[in-house]
Amino acid sequence: MSKFDLKPIQKNKTSKELVYDELKSAILHGSIPKNELITEISLSKSFDVSRTPVRESLAELTKEGLLVHEQRKGFKVREISENEKEQIIYLRKSMEKEGVRKLAPLITEEQIQELYDILSEQEEAAQNDDRLRNIELDQMFHKTILEFAEQNMFKKIFIDLHNLTRVIGHEALMKPGRMEEVIKEHRAILEGLQEQDEQIAMDKLDYHLSNTETVVKNIK
Known part of the structure; x- marks a missing residue:
């Protein structure tokens, strides 16, 4: 001072x-x-x-x-075409499933707590109906997993896709109740990581991103 x-x-x-x-x-x-x-x-x-x-x-x-x-x-x-949406989801599934597979056996208590902290902030944003903040925290959750897994090349690609994934996130959250669903799906991924069960974590991640893809495709 x-x-x-x-x-x-x-x-x-x-x-x-x-x-x-x-x-x-x-x-x-x-x-x-x-x-x-x-x-x-x-x-x-x-x-x-x-x-x-x-x-x-x-x-x-x-x-x-x-x-x-x-x-x-x-x-x-800019409108994102259906083809682009499919490519983005495909890339994210491929990169992030590998991330949780690598991270699950090695995740620390500190890393688990940091991810739970992000989840808590998401819950608060959902309670306040703050869609933009919820999208930011959604991306932070996924990016942090790649960071913890030391998948730096995947993380860079994820960041490059950042704005497009945010637009997809916005479209998905237009569905009533989707914010709450996302939080539950994130929690399931995190529980798989906490149990150090890579298969559960990968399956829950695949389920989460598949739901996002389905919701976005059904939005007119």
Whole structure:
């Protein structure tokens, strides 16, 4: 601590960061209709800011794969095709089943507790009907398993798929009661890991991701 007892300066967010955060939240919450065309002009008016932070935010969200640019028209929320959804689920099942298989015999009490802590936060988010936070924690749960299993290449691929899996997560959580189902399915995976039973953990993970795939496919 400084002898003058000075406190760190709190950095305020820039206009670009505020626009980016708000726009990304709207996309992931499904607040922007799929066929809605958004433009720099319309957003700068809505946010009451200049077009520069809007342009920068749109460029970043396009790079992340959440928006697509239509020449001379504007931007739309990117739709994930059925084929892409199948590929994402296939990759996740392959990577994450290997992760729990490697982790189950070696998992520590500290790692189990950390995963239970994430689960507790998910329960709190579900009680508050905080869908976006629940999606963040869902991804954290899966990413942490890969991290604990030291599957670093798989973890990198998972992170690269992050925004697309978040969109899938949002679509899945549109089903009433799905947040609570996800928590139960996560708990079953964790119980398999806690018992150090790799087959149970792998089967529960496969069941969880298969349910997610089924729910997403049934959403129109």
